[in-house]
Each structure stands twice: as C-alpha cells, then as structure tokens.
Amino acid sequence: MxxxxxxxxxxxxxxxxxxxxxxxxxxxxxxxxxxxxxxxxxxxxxxxxxxxxxxxxxxxxxxxxxxxxxxxxxxxxxxxxxxxxxxxxxxxxxxxxxxxxxxxxxxxxxxxxxxxxxxxxxxxxxxxxxxxxxxxxxxxxxxxxxxxxxxxxxxxxxxxxxxxxxxxxxxxxxxxDAKEHDRVTGQISHFPHVLASSLMEQAADYARDHEMVQQFAAGGFRDMTRIAESEPGMWTAILMTNPAEILERIEDFKLRLDKVSELIRQEDGDQIWNFFNHGRLKRKEMNIHKRAGVDSFYDLFVNVPDEEDAILGILELLRGTSVVNIHINEENREDISGILQITFKNREDLEKSAHIIETNTSYQVFID
Amino acid sequence: MxxxxxxxxxxxxxxxxxxxxxxxxxxxxxxxxxxxxxxxxxxxxxxxxxxxxxxxxxxxxxxxxxxxxxxxxxxxxxxxxxxxxxxxxxxxxxxxxxxxxxxxxxxxxxxxxxxxxxxxxxxxxxxxxxxxxxxxxxxxxxxxxxxxxxxxxxxxxxxxxxxxxxxxxxxxxxxxDAKEHDRVTGQISHFPHVLASSLMEQAADYARDHEMVQQFAAGGFRDMTRIAESEPGMWTAILMTNPAEILERIEDFKLRLDKVSELIRQEDGDQIWNFFNHGRLKRKEMNIHKRAGVDSFYDLFVNVPDEEDAILGILELLRGTSVVNIHINEENREDISGILQITFKNREDLEKSAHIIETNTSYQVFID
Known part of the structure; x- marks a missing residue:
C-alpha cells in the first residue's frame, strides 16, 4: 500500500x-x-x-x-x-x-x-x-x-x-447537519458569548458613574463574564459566519427579558419564583452535571469538611491518577466554598478514584 | 459596665x-x-x-x-x-x-x-x-x-x-447610600441573575427541538448559567425589592443587544471585533483579577506543566496553609486546562505560599 x-x-x-x-x-x-x-x-x-x-x-x-x-x-x-x-x-x-x-x-x-x-x-x-x-x-x-x-x-x-x-x-x-450545528452552537456558545461581552460592556460603562461596581463584582459576575476575555478575532469570525442563528437567538432573548420585566412591573412574586425555579430545575437536569459537554470530562463530587489539607489528603490518595481539574464548587447565594469537584479524563479513572476515596475516608462521594 | x-x-x-x-x-x-x-x-x-x-x-x-x-x-x-x-x-x-x-x-x-x-x-x-x-x-x-x-x-x-x-x-x-447599594448590586448581581436564568430557560426551550444542545453545552455555557441554580426564594425577594434598578438595567441591556444585532446585520467585522475587544480589555482591567470582590480572596497563579501529580506536588509544599480553593483556570476558546489558580483567605498566606513555590519549583508564579 x-x-x-x-x-x-x-x-x-x-x-x-x-x-x-x-x-x-x-x-x-x-x-x-x-x-x-x-x-x-x-x-x-x-x-x-x-x-x-x-x-x-x-x-x-x-x-x-x-x-x-x-x-x-x-x-x-x-x-x-x-x-x-x-x-x-x-x-x-x-x-x-x-x-x-x-x-x-x-x-x-x-x-x-x-x-x-x-x-x-x-x-x-x-x-x-x-x-x-x-x-x-x-x-x-x-x-x-x-x-x-x-x-x-x-x-x-x-x-x-x-x-x-x-x-x-x-x-x-x-x-x-451543518445548519443544525450552527443552530446548536449558536445557542450554547455563540449567543452566550455576545451576552457575556455585552454584560461586561454594560458593567464597565456603569462603573464610570458607580465606582463600587469595580469593588463588589463577585463570583457570579466573574463567571458570567469569563468568556468575554477570549481572543476577539475568532469570535468576530463566528458572528460573521453564523449571523442568522445568532440574530434569531438575540431577538428571542429580548422577548424573555421583556417577560421578566413584565413580571417585575406586575409585582408577580409567584411567577418570578416560577421563573427562577424553572431555570434551576432545568439546569439540574442538564447533562452539564454529568459531563462537561465539549470538555468531555468525568466529575466526582466529594463532600469534604472545611479543614486544612483536606484537598491534599484526597490528592495523596489519588496519586498517579490523571486529575484534569479539581476545585471547590461555589454554589448559590453569594458564593463561597462547598463540595469538592474532581474532574478526570475518563470513566475508568473516575470510578477507580471514587472507590479509593470511599474506602479510605468517611467522606460522601457522588458521581452524577 | x-x-x-x-x-x-x-x-x-x-x-x-x-x-x-x-x-x-x-x-x-x-x-x-x-x-x-x-x-x-x-x-x-x-x-x-x-x-x-x-x-x-x-x-x-x-x-x-x-x-x-x-x-x-x-x-x-x-x-x-x-x-x-x-x-x-x-x-x-x-x-x-x-x-x-x-x-x-x-x-x-x-x-x-x-x-x-x-x-x-x-x-x-x-x-x-x-x-x-x-x-x-x-x-x-x-x-x-x-x-x-x-x-x-x-x-x-x-x-x-x-x-x-x-x-x-x-x-x-x-x-x-442604600439606593446606590441597590444600583451597584443590581448591575453586578441582580441583573446578571436574570440573565443567567433567562439563558437557561432559553437553552432548555431550544433543546426540545435541538437535542444536541444538551450534549454540546460546555464550559462557557456552564459558567454563565451556574447561578441559575440558586435558591429561587431569595432572588424573588431581591427582584421584588429592587425593581426599578433591575428594570432599568434590562432596558439598557436590550439596547446593547440591538447594537450588536445591527453590527451583525451590517456585517461590520471591524466594529464586532472592537465590541469583543472592548469587553476583553475592560475585564482584564477589573479588580476581578486582583481579588474576587465579595469573596475577598487572594489568588496566586502558577504556570504548571500538564503533568500527573503536579497539583499534588504544589499542595504538599503548601501543607498547613489555608487554601480556600484551587483549580486549573479554563480560559479562551473551547476551554481546557491552563494556569493553576490557588485562592487563599489572606494576603499573608498568599505571599508566603508564593515564596514557597518560587523557591522549591521552577514554575512561574504570578500574583495579580
């Protein structure tokens, strides 16, 4: 050959x-x-x-x-x-x-x-x-x-x-299908990028007259604007070559904002609660918790006490395993601390590690 | 007394x-x-x-x-x-x-x-x-x-x-001033929460006809919707008691989305690039990199090689120090890996740890 x-x-x-x-x-x-x-x-x-x-x-x-x-x-x-x-x-x-x-x-x-x-x-x-x-x-x-x-x-x-x-x-x-690819990535990647950069732009403009914006920007804001720091060239090319889908998602999103505005104006607490609760339930349902989609990583959750060297102790048990990432999950309210999330590159390492932690510690271990 | x-x-x-x-x-x-x-x-x-x-x-x-x-x-x-x-x-x-x-x-x-x-x-x-x-x-x-x-x-x-x-x-x-507090938190916390829940709602609706939304949702989307999982009651009360500021931020944001739409329709690549680049520069300038605002944590960045047990090696050096969080920073493009970020509770631990890592490894260490 x-x-x-x-x-x-x-x-x-x-x-x-x-x-x-x-x-x-x-x-x-x-x-x-x-x-x-x-x-x-x-x-x-x-x-x-x-x-x-x-x-x-x-x-x-x-x-x-x-x-x-x-x-x-x-x-x-x-x-x-x-x-x-x-x-x-x-x-x-x-x-x-x-x-x-x-x-x-x-x-x-x-x-x-x-x-x-x-x-x-x-x-x-x-x-x-x-x-x-x-x-x-x-x-x-x-x-x-x-x-x-x-x-x-x-x-x-x-x-x-x-x-x-x-x-x-x-x-x-x-x-x-190519068009479907562009629709899906438009929704979960391209349009969110526009959102993140717009939010960053808005906050920066607001900070000119409200200097505390700089000081109080916290975890939630940081997460939501993280991708706004990406290299502009690639994202410009993406907007230029997927215009219809992104424009459609923008218009759809404005209607959703209008709906929330209307609920706020009507002081409709029940419907506002439903709106937030719906988002919460939908996110919990998403594969996002099982595997980080594109990243294709495998996540293990360990309920560790807030003690010195707890992370070190876990990593010592997992020595030699390909830990892709590890962090304490910041959730809810005004975020601090929580559950230790360890990300592996494959299911085998994930399951092996879960077993090791379960047999060597008293911590609760979740794979979800 | x-x-x-x-x-x-x-x-x-x-x-x-x-x-x-x-x-x-x-x-x-x-x-x-x-x-x-x-x-x-x-x-x-x-x-x-x-x-x-x-x-x-x-x-x-x-x-x-x-x-x-x-x-x-x-x-x-x-x-x-x-x-x-x-x-x-x-x-x-x-x-x-x-x-x-x-x-x-x-x-x-x-x-x-x-x-x-x-x-x-x-x-x-x-x-x-x-x-x-x-x-x-x-x-x-x-x-x-x-x-x-x-x-x-x-x-x-x-x-x-x-x-x-x-x-x-x-x-x-x-x-x-109370009103100024509500304006600033409206911009950096309350309104972003509406954004995150709206994005989650939009993606969930879209996923009904486009099932790959579930599979491809990746790091950027995950970050942007994280706060949508918060407890709905508190956020409902926030919207009910800070309506004017949040409504004003929503209307302002819709105009920003319209501006991006117009650039996309005009196929104005230069201005789209400027839009993304502006967001990038503004975020780099923000205190967000120095200290996580509300969290008030101190961050150390270590440029570690993508090697097994690299994180473990660092934590062993820092044994006994109050590490609040540690993770590999996912940045840019379609995110994977990068710089190891370690978060401490005070400047003393931060500086001590920077010194320890610098003297015991060949890794680059940044405090920013």
Missing part, C-alpha cells in the same frame, strides 16, 4: 495536535504541514509532528490524499477557493476545523463541485488557552466531540476514511 | 456566623437568638453560639441593646413593623442583613421614626451553599465587605458601635 499523505494547513494548537493524534495510530502516514508563521512550522518539523513543511499553501496540496484546513474561518474559505484553481489528487478528501460550519460547507460546495473532490466539514470541539505548535497535545481531543457536517461532496467513504485516519485522536465522532 | 445584649433574629448561616464572630472578640456580650425552625435554634444554643433562644420574635426584643435582623427580606420588613408596636430599650440599635437595602431602609424610616431607635441597613456580603446554624463559620465574613446603608435614623454613634461589636467578623466595613 502506498504511503498516504495528510496535509494539514495551520500548525497551531489544533492542527499540530491533530498531527500528533494521527501519528499515534498511524506512524506510516506521512504528514505535511503548511503554516504562515515560521515558529510553529519549525517546531512542528523539529519535534517530528510533521514530515515536511511549507509556507506556500498551494505548493503541497496537489500531492495530498487528505487535506485538513485548520486555519481561521475566513482563511479556510479562501483556501477552499484557492484549491478550486489547481489540480488535486483524484479522490482527495478535504475537511476543516472551523467553529461554524454552514458557510464553510457552502463555500466547499460552491468551489469544489464536479472536481472529484470529496469534502466534509469538521469541528473538533476542544481547545486550550495555549496556542501554537509548541502547545500541541496528543490528548487534546481525548473523549471530545469531533463533529462532521456532511456536504453534497461527502461520499459514503469520506467520513469512514477520516475516522480511520483520525482514530488516534480518541475523539467521539458524530455527524450533524 | 452592664452586659450588653445582642439579639439576632434568624439563626441561619448568616445570623449564626455573626453570633460566632461577635463572641470571638466579645465573649462578654450576651447573644440571644430568635429562629422559627427548631433545629437551628437547638444547635445554636447547644454549641454556645447564643446564650438564649426563642421562637417568638417580639418576646426578647424589649431587652436588647442591638437587634440584628438576619431573616429573609420580606420578613425583615415585617419585623420592623412589629418592632414599632412594642416598647424597646432607649438607644437600641436595629440593623439587618438583607441583600437589597432601599426598601428596608424605607420601611425602618417609616415604622421606627420618633421612637429613639437608631437604624442602619446592613449587608454582609458573604454566603455559602450550606445553610442553617450547623453551617455557621466564624470566618465566613473574613475580609468580606460588610456594607452599612445609613437611614435618617442613623446617628453618629450607630455605625461605630456596630463596627465595634462586629469587629470579630474581620470584615471590611464600608458605608454606602
């Missing part, structure tokens, strides 16, 4: 981590990489993440069996157009890693039809605050959703072939 | 923790407690938090030198009215612990004028997901803001006397 060539455009965190994941299961696959910046290109080559690099995207595309575009959304669309102008291998598979999918799928269908090229949209749902090839992590996608959004250029072989090549990512592959 | 009597109405988490705080600096002060439910009454008495208890609020009020109302807002207002009907000690000081202040101050001025009673509103800004006297913690208010909102029944002696009696809480006492 001839050596297959996977060409990854963009050797940032996502592209370079995909390269490592492919190499884990397929040391035989040859990986080529494009990157505009020199640093990540050099690091990816030196560390053996890729076998060959270029700063000229089109130069290596004609020889590739699979092309993975892991560049910003607008660049992805531009590269799809560029690919339409050069000869590519027969049966080449093209995919991408952008955060919105409909516009990208539309661009692929627009530029690549009737060329014998197969295309499927891709969205590996993982990330980090780190960036660049130097931050690449072979486990970045472990248990994370990796969404494929089929196009009319997706054949019966496209997704199975990609799943096979990407098996070393240990991701959870899933297929969704 | 005669033994002073402090009468605390409500032996829940707040009332019972205040009792412990008073006893710490003033073992000589006699503390009496009212509580409707029997459990907290019994626990507070058995554990010596209070010296005497009742389930009849008015019965002990006439003999008290200081009355602290630590019951729900509506109950606080009802008790102020009840107090107007019975004889109280000359120069008695009445205060409360409610989350909104203007309505309570107004009620006090309305019911207690011309009686020789002095009143100041109070808002100790701390809490926990735990409740009842059994959760009482002498350190609950350590470094937390304790806000006084003067009324026209506040004399020159009212606040100094309360500060002296409450010195054992180790809180940071601060005076603000």
């Amino acid at each position: 001839k050596t297959r060539v996977v060409y990854i455009a963009g050797l940032g965190l996502i592209g370079a981590s995909i390269a490592l994941g492919i190499k884990r299961d397929h040391p035989d696959v040859e990986i080529w990489g494009y990157n505009r910046g020199e640093d990540s290109r050099r690091i990816a080559l030196e560390k053996g993440m890729v076998d060959r690099v270029t700063d000229d995207f089109l130069s290596l595309a004609p020889e590739a069996d699979v092309i993975i575009l892991a560049v910003p959304i607008q660049q992805t669309i531009a590269f799809l157009q560029d690919l339409s102008r050069i000869p590519l291998k027969k049966d080449v598979i093209v995919t991408d890693a952008g955060s919105t999918k409909f516009e990208i799928v539309k661009a692929a269908e627009n530029y690549l039809t009737d060329r014998g090229i197969s295309f499927v949209g891709g969205h590996p749902m993982a990330g980090s605050h780190k960036s660049g090839a130097s931050a690449a992590d072979v486990n970045l996608f472990e248990n994370a959703y990796y969404i494929f959004t089929p196009s009319n250029l997706t054949t019966d072989q496209t997704i199975p072939t990609l799943k096979e090549i990407l098996s070393g990512l240990h991701a959870r592959f899933i297929e969704i | 005669k033994t002073r009597v402090v009468y605390i109405a409500g032996l829940g988490l707040i009332g019972a923790s205040i009792a412990l705080g008073i006893k710490r600096d003033h073992p000589d002060v006699e503390i009496w407690g009212y509580n409707r439910g029997e459990d907290s009454r019994r626990i507070a008495l058995e554990k010596g938090m209070v010296d005497r208890v009742t389930d009849d609020f008015l019965s002990l009020a006439p003999e008290a030198d200081v009355i602290i109302l630590a019951v729900p807002i509506q109950q606080t207002i009802a008790f102020l009215q009840d107090l107007s009907r019975i004889p109280l000690k000359k120069d008695v000081i009445v205060t409360d612990a409610g989350s909104t202040k203007f309505e309570i101050v107004k009620a006090a001025e309305n019911y207690l004028t011309d009686r020789g009673i002095s009143f100041v509103g109070g808002h100790p800004m701390a809490g926990s997901h735990k409740s009842g006297a059994s959760a009482a913690d002498v350190n609950l208010f350590e470094n937390a803001y304790y806000i006084f909102t003067p009324s026209n029944l506040t004399t020159d002696q009212t606040i100094p006397t309360l500060k002296e009696i409450l010195s054992g809480l180790h809180a940071r006492f601060i005076e603000i």
